[in-house]
Amino acid sequence: MANGKVISMINMKGGVGKTTLCVGIGEYLANYLDKKILFIDVDPQFNTTQTLMDYFDLEDEYMSNFRHNKSIRKLFKSASTISEKPVLPSPDEVILKFDDYPNIDLICGNIDLIFDDNQGDSARTRRIKKFITEHNLRNEYDFIFIDCPPTISFYTDAALNASDYYLVPNRIDRYSILGIKLLKQVIDRLSYNEDLDIKPLGIVYTMVGHKRNKSEILKETFESTDIVKEIALFSSCTTYVNDLMVGFQGNISSNYKKSREDIERVSLEFLERIERG
Numbered sequence: 001m002a003n004g005k006v007i008s009m010i011n012m013k014g015g016v017g018k019t020t021l022c023v024g025i026g027e028y029l030a031n032y033l034d035k036k037i038l039f040i041d042v043d044p045q046f047n048t049t050q051t052l053m054d055y056f057d058l059e060d061e062y063m064s065n066f067r068h069n070k071s072i073r074k075l076f077k078s079a080s081t082i083s084e085k086p087v088l089p090s091p092d093e094v095i096l097k098f099d100d101y102p103n104i105d106l107i108c109g110n111i112d113l114i115f116d117d118n119q120g121d122s123a124r125t126r127r128i129k130k131f132i133t134e135h136n137l138r139n140e141y142d143f144i145f146i147d148c149p150p151t152i153s154f155y156t157d158a159a160l161n162a163s164d165y166y167l168v169p170n171r172i173d174r175y176s177i178l179g180i181k182l183l184k185q186v187i188d189r190l191s192y193n194e195d196l197d198i199k200p201l202g203i204v205y206t207m208v209g210h211k212r213n214k215s216e217i218l219k220e221t222f223e224s225t226d227i228v229k230e231i232a233l234f235s236s237c238t239t240y241v242n243d244l245m246v247g248f249q250g251n252i253s254s255n256y257k258k259s260r261e262d263i264e265r266v267s268l269e270f271l272e273r274i275e276r277g
């Protein structure tokens, strides 16, 4: 294995199913298709981290230990003096491994990211990229999934700078077009300022069938925009499965029959699209 791919799960809109799809595809590929996955949680809301801590029953460990000693924050830490070269942490210092799940690793998110001042330090928006390349993580993992915040931010830039592809989970509503337009602007700006090497993998409709998402007119309008045509739609999607909201098996798609079928189809299409490049 030497050709792992880095994928940002991104949409400039919250509540569209980014985290659920990120964990859903990653967990499916890891546990059903034996792929080695690293999740990187750069969203200060750290829902990917919460989902996995819940899954591994490590919530207390997270609160008392990981969030202080092993989180994404370490990766962005600045040098303490002006002449000092910023030092990248070693993989062991930030990557969390789980005893019974050798195929799933995680760089924990941390709510305190919002207190870190990252303005005006564009070098640090290349820190995730450097971390991945300098430690040869593409040899270690088949896929690195970055769960992004739904905002224009330093962390979004850092994620996109590090990624080979971006995948856009999207739920049809009145604001879907806005979310995707903003995303396009972010990517265009970064491509202009940096040597960005990122391709769209596609848009995945999420929570299809829920009464809030049923407007055919909104869907048609969305699909007729140039950006959507350019990014292109997945033919598979995820349907609305109530258990993902409230079920006792947590927010893991493969844990419920209906959402397992969805995530299987989406994951296979994901692999096909990666193959095609």
Ligand SMILES: Nc1ncnc2c1ncn2[C@@H]1O[C@H](COP(=O)(O)OP(=O)(O)O)[C@@H](O)[C@H]1O
Pocket (backbone or CB within 6 Å): 013, 014, 015, 016, 017, 018, 019, 020, 021, 047, 206, 207, 208, 238, 239, 240, 241, 242, 243, 244, 245, 251
């Ligand atoms: N297919 C689905 N069916 C039902 N609920 C879903 C589905 N996908 C996501 N959800 C729920 O919708 C909410 C928002 O999803 P989430 O993945 O956290 O979105 P985002 O990361 O974009 O903010 C969560 O409560 C999640 O459990």
Ligand SMILES: [Mg+2]
Pocket (backbone or CB within 6 Å): 018, 019, 020, 043, 045, 047, 048
């Ligand atoms: Mg999220």
